Amino acid sequence: MAEFGIIAATGMTSITKLTAILRDDEDGRLPPSARAVLSEMAEQIERLTEKINALDTRIVTAVKADEAARRLTTIPGVGPIIAATVRAAVQDPGAFRTGRDLAAWIGITPRANSSGGKEKLGRISKQGNKQMRTLLIVGATSILKQASRGGSCRFG
Numbered sequence: 001m002a003e004f005g006i007i008a009a010t011g012m013t014s015i016t017k018l019t020a021i022l023r024d025d026e027d028g029r030l031p032p033s034a035r036a037v038l039s040e041m042a043e044q045i046e047r048l049t050e051k052i053n054a055l056d057t058r059i060v061t062a063v064k065a066d067e068a069a070r071r072l073t074t075i076p077g078v079g080p081i082i083a084a085t086v087r088a089a090v091q092d093p094g095a096f097r098t099g100r101d102l103a104a105w106i107g108i109t110p111r112a113n114s115s116g117g118k119e120k121l122g123r124i125s126k127q128g129n130k131q132m133r134t135l136l137i138v139g140a141t142s143i144l145k146q147a148s149r150g151g152s153c154r155f156g
Contacts, residue, residue: 001038004029015045059084068093077139085132107133 001007006021006029008014019042021027022035030038063069063080072083096102103109107128110121126133 001030001034004031004034006030012049015042018042019046056081063087077136077143079139082132082135082139085135089129089132104128106136108136 001018006018008018018038022030022039022042060080063073063083066087069080069083069087072078072086073080078086090096090102093102096105100109105128107126107130108124110124113120113122124133
């Protein structure tokens with residue numbers, strides 16, 4: 001849309017602004033053909049956003065009903081999405097003797113390269129459930145950002 005003189009940042013707030021421009025028939029920056037195509041795309045985004053919000057609501061409701069998932073949300077950086085993902089992937093938490101065993105299964109423990117009594121830890125192994133690993137890293141990153149801004153280290 002930059003070729004029509006309409007520039008916006010990325011993100012949902014910008015989509016809302018762009019949608020308002022599309023619906024403003026008095027705004028002459030967009031030719032009718034571009035307005036028609038972009039309006040269809042905006043409607044698709046709105047429908048998908050509604051579906052995503054409905055699914056988020058279902059996940060939050062399911063987490064509230066599940067005791068183990070509720071306990072997971074007490075961990076800083078773990079919200080309903082992460083709790084539901086962990087709960088779905090880990091059917092039997094008793095299968096892991098320690099938290100480190102679970103972390104190794106997910107793939108967030110460092111690789112160990114030991115030789116001659118010297119222990120050298122490398123990067124994370126990235127061996128397990130990629131989606132869960134990604135969500136846990138995002139949760140940890142949000143906690144670090146909050147802490148660096150002087151905020152509370154709680155994340156729901």
